[in-house]
Amino acid sequence: MSDLNTILWKVEKISDIILNVSLLSPSEKDQYDSFKIAKRKNEFLASRILAKKFISDSISCNFSDVEIKNDKDRKPYAVVNKKLLFYISLSHREEYVGVAFRGDMMPYIGxxxxxxxxxxxxxxxxxxxxxxxxxxxxxxxxxxxxxxxxxxxxxxxxxxxxxxxxxxxxxxxxxxxxxxxxxxxxxxxxxxxxxxxxxxxxxxxxxxx
Incomplete structure (x- = not known):
């Protein structure tokens, strides 16, 4: 993890992430099920698990309290305890997935x-x-x-x-x-x-x- 002017980010290999579908919320599971290609399903699952784990570790909350959703423009955001909301950014390429968000909770991060x-x-x-x-x-x-x-x-x-x-x-x-x-x-x-x-x-x- 790095902290660049309150920018928190993490990149991990997909092979180092435990890909357990049961770790998704019901709405996340619906998104996961909508993908037909196995590679795309794994990328989605890995990025959500990484994001939920990284956010829960960073702000000291339970993993299960974090849910990743998308707004109307498909920009992802995190809901914590169903009320705390801030935007995040996700990326995946071949064997890596990454997540970033701002420590000050501002929305502009990519x-x-x-x-x-x-x-x-x-x-x-x-x-x-x-x-x-x-x-x-x-x-x-x-x-x-x-x-x-x-x-x-x-x-x-x-x-x-x-x-x-x-x-x-x-x-x-x-x-x-x-x-x-x-x-x-x-x-x-x-x-x-x-x-x-x-x-x-x-x-x-x-x-x-």
């Missing part, structure tokens, strides 16, 4: 996990600018992870295009719907943290500071 692998630049043209794609494979993955973390932080799903956030060396340009939402939410400063873990990269995005 986490993304990416595997270091060669990306198809032609596919990425819908999501990245030509200048962003004119980078090394490692830097492209770093940019991609930060974009994903930002989109999770802003929490409006596919209504915001990844091209509305552009990374150019140390400069970050917000435009279109991303810029409008930052103004609407009165978000003036955005922080990014990027951490290497084995052959993976973890990106965090949060406001404040």
């Amino acid at each position: 986490i993304d996990i990416e595997l270091f692998e060669k990306k198809n630049k032609e596919y990425l043209t819908d999501f990245m600018s030509s200048s962003e794609l004119d980078n090394s494979d490692e830097e492209i993955i770093r940019i991609w992870a930060m974009k994903e973390a930002f989109l999770k932080m802003i929490g409006r799903g596919l209504s915001v295009s990844a091209r509305d956030i552009e990374f150019n060396n140390d400069d970050i340009l917000y435009k279109g719907e991303a810029k409008l939402l930052l103004s609407l939410f009165k978000i003036c400063k955005i922080n990014y943290e990027v951490i290497n873990k084995d052959n993976y990269l973890v990106a965090l995005c949060y406001n404040g500071g």
Whole structure:
């Protein structure tokens, strides 16, 4: 676990998590049952168990008191004892799952996990600018992870295009719907943290500071 300006996060291997469906609440179990592919079911189960365990350990409550739900934009949030509510962020990629939330309970937090692998630049043209794609494979993955973390932080799903956030060396340009939402939410400063873990990269995005 790390504490970055009240940002709490944890990433674990799925193989290190006890995947017990009985640890889910009834509504979580309904979501789990809605998935047809075994890999997707395991990712969902692992991310919920990790989140519930991490939250219960962090705020000193019972595991069974924590329930993970989604709002209308599919942004996950935690209900504790059926009344304490705060937003979280979840990510999964191959063998890892991750969770992040803010110690101050503010909603603007995003986490993304990416595997270091060669990306198809032609596919990425819908999501990245030509200048962003004119980078090394490692830097492209770093940019991609930060974009994903930002989109999770802003929490409006596919209504915001990844091209509305552009990374150019140390400069970050917000435009279109991303810029409008930052103004609407009165978000003036955005922080990014990027951490290497084995052959993976973890990106965090949060406001404040």
